[in-house]
Amino acid sequence: MTFLRKTIALVVLLAAAAAAYFYWWSQKPITLDAPAIPFTINKGSGAHAAGQQIADAGVPIRPLLFNMLARATGKSAKLKAGSYELKPGTTPLRLIDQLVRGEFAQESLTIIEGWTFRQMRQAIAAHTGLRHDTVQLSDKELMERVSPGFTEPEGLFFPDTYLFAKGSSELDIYRKAHAAMLQHLKEAWDNRDPKLPYANPYQALTMASIVEKETGQKSERAMIASVFVNRLKLGMMLQTDPTVIYGLGPKFDGNIRKKDLETDTPYNTYTRAGLPPTPIALPGRQSLAAALAPAKSDALYFVSRGNGTSHFSANLADHNKAVNRYQKQ
Template identity: 50%
Template structure:
C-alpha cells in the first residue's frame, strides 16, 4: 500500500463506525490507566478493534494524555474519532438517584440499595457502622443526608453518594443556621435540624411552612409539648401500619412528643432547604395550634378554644 493509500485508509478508518459485539457496551477506565491499556480495555469491552491501531490513533491525535478515567457507554455507530472525543471530554455514562424530602433513613438506604449500577458496599452495615465509615461515629444518621438528585458513574460506591449527601446537608444546615432569627427557639444547629425535620413532615402546602414552624418554635419557647403525630409515628418504626390510634399517642417512646416535652432525640426525616430555613426563621405571631383543612392547607390558632372550633369545623364538619 502506498503512503498516500495508507493515509487515505487511516482517514477513512478514523471516521468509520467500529464493530460492537452488542448495541451498547460498558467501558470502565480506572485512574492512572495508560493510553495503550485504554486501547486494550476498549477491545476487552467488546469492540472489534486492533488495540495497537487504536493506540496509534490516540497518539497521532495528540489527545492520548487527555483521556479521562470514568465509566463510559459505547453504542452502535461510534467511530474511533468519536470514541476518543468521548474519552477526552470525560463524557461518562452517568446514572442518578433521587433522595426525596421527608424520607427517613430506612427509605434512603432502600433507595440507594436498589439504585441502578451503584455498588452496594454498605448493604451489610448497620446505621452505626455506616456513620463510622462516613467519619461521624456516634452520630445518628436520621436527617443527616440532604434530599436531592445525585448523579454517579456506573460502578461507583454507594458510600460516595452517602458522603456527598452528608456534606450537602452539612452545608445547607450551616447556611440556614447562619440566617436564624430571634424567633428561633433552637439552641444549636442540630436542634434546628430536628425542628426542620418535623416541619417537613407536617407541611402540606408550602405557603404554610413558616407558620407551622412558628407553632413549634412558640411551643418550645413556652415549654409546651409539641404534640405532633409524625414524631409518634417515627417512634413506632416499621410497626406502624398507617393507622395512628389513640393508644399509639399514649405509648411512650423517645420520639413521642405527647408523652415527652421538648424535642425528640433525633430528626425524624430529611428536611429540604425550605424546611431548614423555616425552622430557623419562623413566621411572626403567637400561633400555637394548627389543623388540616382537608385540602392540604392548615388553619392556625393562637388559643385552644379557637383551635377546638377549627377542629369541629374542618375535621368534624360541625
C-alpha cells in the same frame, strides 16, 4: 531505475492513501445500532486491550486502528479505566479523549424529601449502578466512615438528585449527601432569627424534619414552623403525630391510635416536652428555611381542612371550633 522510482512512488502513494484513510476514519462518527453502548475498560489495560474491550462490548471499532490512533496522538498511556457509554456522533478521536478525560458513564440517584434514613439506605442498596460496599455496615459503623462526629444518621443527608460514575462506592453518595446537608444547614443557621429557641444547628435540623413530615404544602411550611416554635417558647408540648409514628418504628401499621399517643417513647411529643432527640426524616431546603425563618404569628394550633391546606388558630377555643368544622363534620 524506472522500476525503483515507480515502486517508491507507489509506496508513497499507498502511504498517503493510508494516512488519508486513517485521518478520515478518526474523524468519522462511529455508527451505532443502539441509542448508546456501555463498555468498561479494565484496570491496567493498554491501548490495544482497551480497543479490544470496546469492540467486545459491541462497539463497531477496529482495535488495531484504535491502538494506532491512541499511539499517534500520544495518549496510549493516559487511558483511564472505568465504565463508559458510547453515544451517537462520537468519533474515534473523541472516544480517545473521553477515555483520557475519564468521562465515565453517568448514573443518578434521587433521595426524596421526607424519606427516613432507612428509606435512603434501601434506595442506595437497590441501585444497580453503585458498588455496594456499605450493605453489611450498621448505621453507627456507616456514620463512622462518613462523619465520625455523628452517631445517629437520621436527618443528616440532603435530599437531592446525585450524579455519579457507574460503579462508584455507596460511601461516595453518603458523603456527598452529608456534606450537602451540613452546608445547607450552615447557610440557614447563619441567617437565622436570633430569637429562635434552638440551642444549636442540630435542634434546628430536628425541627426542619418535623416541618417536612407535617405538611406537603410548601406555602405552609413557615406557618407550621411558627406553631412549633411558639410552642417551644411557651414550654408547651409539641404534640405532633409524625414524631410519635417515628418512635413506633416498624410497629406502625398506617393508623395512629389513642394508645399510641399515650405510649411513652423518646419521640412521643405528647408525653415528652421539647424536641425529640434526633430528626425524624431528611428535610429539604424549604423545610430548613422554614425552621430557621418561621412566619411571624401567634398561632399555636393547626388542623387540616381536608383539601391539603391547614387552618391555624392562636387559642384552644378557636382551634376546637376549627376541628368541629373541618374534622368532625
